[in-house]
Amino acid sequence: MRRKLAAGNWKMNGTSDALAQLDALRKAHPTPGVDMLICPPATLISAAVVTAADHALAIGGQDCHMNETGAHTGDISAAMLKDAGASHVLTGHSERRTDHGESDEMIRNKTKAAHAQGLIAVVCIGETLKEREAANTLDIIAGQLAGSLPDVLTAENTVIAYEPVWAIGTGKVPTMNQIGEVHDYIRTKLEQRYGAGVGTSIRILYGGSVKGSNADEIFAVSNVDGALVGGASLRVEDFSPIITALENA
Numbered sequence: 001m002r003r004k005l006a007a008g009n010w011k012m013n014g015t016s017d018a019l020a021q022l023d024a025l026r027k028a029h030p031t032p033g034v035d036m037l038i039c040p041p042a043t044l045i046s047a048a049v050v051t052a053a054d055h056a057l058a059i060g061g062q063d064c065h066m067n068e069t070g071a072h073t074g075d076i077s078a079a080m081l082k083d084a085g086a087s088h089v090l091t092g093h094s095e096r097r098t099d100h101g102e103s104d105e106m107i108r109n110k111t112k113a114a115h116a117q118g119l120i121a122v123v124c125i126g127e128t129l130k131e132r133e134a135a136n137t138l139d140i141i142a143g144q145l146a147g148s149l150p151d152v153l154t155a156e157n158t159v160i161a162y163e164p165v166w167a168i169g170t171g172k173v174p175t176m177n178q179i180g181e182v183h184d185y186i187r188t189k190l191e192q193r194y195g196a197g198v199g200t201s202i203r204i205l206y207g208g209s210v211k212g213s214n215a216d217e218i219f220a221v222s223n224v225d226g227a228l229v230g231g232a233s234l235r236v237e238d239f240s241p242i243i244t245a246l247e248n249a
């Protein structure tokens, strides 16, 4: 059985007053029936870890550098995230791929760096609208999986997030058939590459305009093991119904 995961990505949102949202979140779900993760901006990680202490709420980074130390101004290493108390890190989010020109190879190396520090990597993949309209979605997904994932991983240290780029922050959501097609395809690819044990056990999240109002139908799709949520993770009143929907799925 794959344990479900409700993950929030705050992106470049939140200063210290946002910690009140984390506190409210843990109080709203004192004993959650699913795993919960929030990835706040790096400046809030240490404080968020304190706020989430003694609760199942995990705290993660949004990116890490592939090297452990060095002359990389503005970057943060997986070791630093670990030291700050993070347990997870997103790698390959489409905004990193676009804004910072991250390639599959870089993402694979970042994922390896995360694993080397004992962090759980949430590796993000997804097609653009142009790629979907050209009927290239599955090829793009196959290429990103092949390039962004290391040859050695476990179901414990790796989560996949399928996020169609055109669904992120747009309010547009694929049909449930489209989500199911890609999630089933990812599952098959993982089983082929990592064997039935690991490939069957890795969790696959859906991300892109998940809200309380569409969470039930998304979580009913096969091989959807949770969600990576952007905008709707910023406030408890928006994120909490998504967590509840996942608990009931």
Ligand code: PGA
Residues within 6 Å of the ligand: 009, 163, 167, 168, 169, 170, 171, 207, 208, 209, 210, 228, 229, 230, 231, 232
């Ligand atoms: P969204 O973002 O929920 O605001 O669409 C999802 C993501 O980028 O992880």
